[in-house]
Every structure is written in C-alpha cells, then in structure tokens.
Amino acid sequence: MEMTKVLAVYRVSPLLLVVEAEDGTVLDLSLTELKDGGHRLSDGAWKELLEGYQLFTCRATPREGSRHAPSARQSRPPA
DSSP, X not given: OEEEEEEEEEOSSXXXXXXXXXXXXXXXXXXXXXXXXXXXXXXXXXXXXIIISOOOOOOOOOOTTSTTSOOSOOOOOOO
C-alpha cells in the first residue's frame, strides 16, 4: 500500500509517522512497521517527511571540555 501524505511526525522512540494512504486511510506507523508491513511512501510523502519535518540523520559529538571529548592537548612523541 502506498502512503501519499505525511500528516504528522512524533519524535518518540521509535519515530512515529501519521500517514494517509492512497485510499484515504490514516495510519500511525513507525518506520520499521512501514517497511515490514509492505507499505511505501510516495515520492511526495518522502519529500514532505525530509523537508517539511526537517528530519536528519546525525550523531552526537561531545562538547569540548566534557569527559568524552578528545583532549585538546596531545603529548608529543620524543624527538
């Protein structure tokens, strides 16, 4: 079944989409349920999802000075 419109995105874990199918049915699905259930997003729905809701794939980087950040001073090897 093709999903034609993204109506809402809930930033919970896992990410939850409220989508409208081509027949007008409204469903709430995680991305995994969308994939595993044989559903697919139309090109327009993907565009809405990525541009309209500004979802990004990213990874956290430690802030300078935190215990997880690499040290700003690195020891020099002996000459």
